Amino acid sequence: xxxxxxxxxxxxxxxxxxxxxxxxxxxxxxxxxxxxxxxxxxxxxxxxxxxxxxxxxxxxxxxxxxxxxxxxxxxxxxxxxx
Amino acid sequence: xxxxxxxxxxxxxxxxxxxxxxxxxxxxxxxxxxxxxxxxxxxxxxxxxxxxxxxxxxxxxxxxxxxxxxxxxxxxxxxxxxxxxxxxxxxxxxxxxxxxxxxxxxxxxxxxxxxxxxxxxxxxxxxxxxxxxxxxxxxxxxxxxxxxxxxxxxxxxxxxxxxxxxxxxxxxxxxxxxxxxxxxxxxxxxxxxxxxxxxxxxxxxxxxxxxxxxxxxxxxxxxxxxxxxxxxxxxxxxxxxxxxxxxxxxxxxxxxxxxxxxxxxxxxxxxxxxxxxxxxxxxxxxxxxxxxxxxxxxxxxxxxxxxxxxxxxxxxxxxxxxxxxxxxxxxxxxxxxxxxxxxxxxxxxxxxxxxxxxxxxxxxxxxxxxxxxxxxxxxxxxxxxxxxxxxxxxxx
Numbered sequence: 001x002x003x004x005x006x007x008x009x010x011x012x013x014x015x016x017x018x019x020x021x022x023x024x025x026x027x028x029x030x031x032x033x034x035x036x037x038x039x040x041x042x043x044x045x046x047x048x049x050x051x052x053x054x055x056x057x058x059x060x061x062x063x064x065x066x067x068x069x070x071x072x073x074x075x076x077x078x079x080x081x082x
Numbered sequence: 083x084x085x086x087x088x089x090x091x092x093x094x095x096x097x098x099x100x101x102x103x104x105x106x107x108x109x110x111x112x113x114x115x116x117x118x119x120x121x122x123x124x125x126x127x128x129x130x131x132x133x134x135x136x137x138x139x140x141x142x143x144x145x146x147x148x149x150x151x152x153x154x155x156x157x158x159x160x161x162x163x164x165x166x167x168x169x170x171x172x173x174x175x176x177x178x179x180x181x182x183x184x185x186x187x188x189x190x191x192x193x194x195x196x197x198x199x200x201x202x203x204x205x206x207x208x209x210x211x212x213x214x215x216x217x218x219x220x221x222x223x224x225x226x227x228x229x230x231x232x233x234x235x236x237x238x239x240x241x242x243x244x245x246x247x248x249x250x251x252x253x254x255x256x257x258x259x260x261x262x263x264x265x266x267x268x269x270x271x272x273x274x275x276x277x278x279x280x281x282x283x284x285x286x287x288x289x290x291x292x293x294x295x296x297x298x299x300x301x302x303x304x305x306x307x308x309x310x311x312x313x314x315x316x317x318x319x320x321x322x323x324x325x326x327x328x329x330x331x332x333x334x335x336x337x338x339x340x341x342x343x344x345x346x347x348x349x350x351x352x353x354x355x356x357x358x359x360x361x362x363x364x365x366x367x368x369x370x371x372x373x374x375x376x377x378x379x380x381x382x383x384x385x386x387x388x389x390x391x392x393x394x395x396x397x398x399x400x401x402x403x404x405x406x407x408x409x410x411x412x413x414x415x416x417x418x419x420x421x422x423x424x425x426x427x428x429x430x431x432x433x434x435x436x437x438x439x440x441x442x443x444x445x446x447x448x449x450x451x452x453x454x455x456x457x458x459x460x461x462x463x464x465x466x467x468x469x470x471x472x473x474x475x476x477x478x
Contacts, residue, residue: 020138021134021135021137021138022136022138023136038135040203040214042139042203042206045202046201046202046203049198049201049202052198053198053199
């Protein structure tokens with residue numbers, strides 16, 4: 001069963017996932033852009049997979065193209081789960 | 083070869099350690115990198131050389147190539163700045179199998195957890211050109227880049243083809259070599275099923291008791307440059323790639339021609355390309371896999387082309403068979419040996435086999451007494467599929 005989507009839960013998932021991709025943990029905040037964090041399309045494909053596995057929310061290419069910041073990603077997951 | 087091709091930097095990651103000199107010096111000293119029947123690159127630790135991102139974005143075979151390329155480019159004096167228009171520097175790294183570790187891990191996820199568990203990084207990591215791509219990106223080399231895939235001849239094919247790129251004027255320099263990381267359950271089981279591997283886990287090329295090869299992993303990378311340009315920039319020249327020859331057996335998927343025909347053709351072509359005769363060759367770095375068939379056919383081929391006097395040894399006795407990396411690793415070791423005028427040893431050689439009666443430099447390195455002549459060596463690489471590639475290397 002997929003976990004319940006709450007902004008806090010998704011934020012925790014994202015913040016825990018990014019360091020696996022080599023992101024410096026201290027740089028992660030809602031306002032940080034993926035560009036600043038050196039998170040590219042391949043990292044976002046992996047992040048999408050983690051999100052889908054955890055919450056059952058699918059992020060497709062169009063969705064991923066629109067998000068610029070960590071906060072965008074969290075908000076998109078919350079919005080799509082509604 | 084009309085345009086002179088020179089080697090200005092070499093690098094290696096092998097079961098004998100990280101670094102080309104470590105490889106050569108330990109081999110010369112008779113050290114074996116084979117433990118428990120496997121030649122693993124145990125001294126290589128990814129995070130010593132790569133960031134977390136670089137390491138997880140590359141299969142082990144591409145990592146080996148990146149680390150070896152760092153060493154080779156540093157030796158060539160390319161570390162701070164590439165001394166050529168980067169659009170005219172090509173990258174060509176051969177492999178036998180590519181990222182099979184990535185393939186196996188993701189296939190397991192597919193079977194165990196379903197298609198959604200398969201990593202989006204699977205294809206970019208496992209593709210056979212991944213090492214070339216990684217090296218090109220790492221150093222900003224924007225000339226042509228691709229991979230040679232010709233089983234255990236891939237590394238030598240890459241180096242020979244790289245030389246041709248410079249000679250035809252398509253590139254001024256090429257970063258080239260071979261890489262392999264196939265110490266995986268599937269590759270090991272598959273070579274075992276072919277009865278190609280040593281049951282006793284000992285690599286003893288040319289010995290009567292040889293019973294198959296020992297698998298190894300690693301990479302070597304060389305910087306090749308147009309000789310004229312390299313000299314003009316004051317580069318330190320390690321060796322010349324004096325000639326290259328390649329052929330196909332067109333005979334059998336795995337067995338070499340019994341009379342060594344394809345190997346003979348490639349060795350003769352390399353010598354012809356170099357403008358040398360049999361009497362000029364002072365050392366042969368054999369393919370020498372430790373399989374019954376290869377070592378016999380290769381002995382016949384060497385005798386036919388060079389006669390019975392030339393010293394012949396096999397690096398595979400010390401590190402096992404590095405498959406698509408072998409031709410490149412052996413070329414690097416040959417260059418360093420020729421610089422020292424040394425024939426490194428064939429380890430584990432105990433019992434002569436009938437008909438295998440060349441000078442295999444058993445167990446101890448030997449100084450070559452060549453009276454001031456250039457040290458001209460052949461380095462042989464032969465692959466499943468009947469692919470033969472031979473490099474003629476010369477150190478003045």
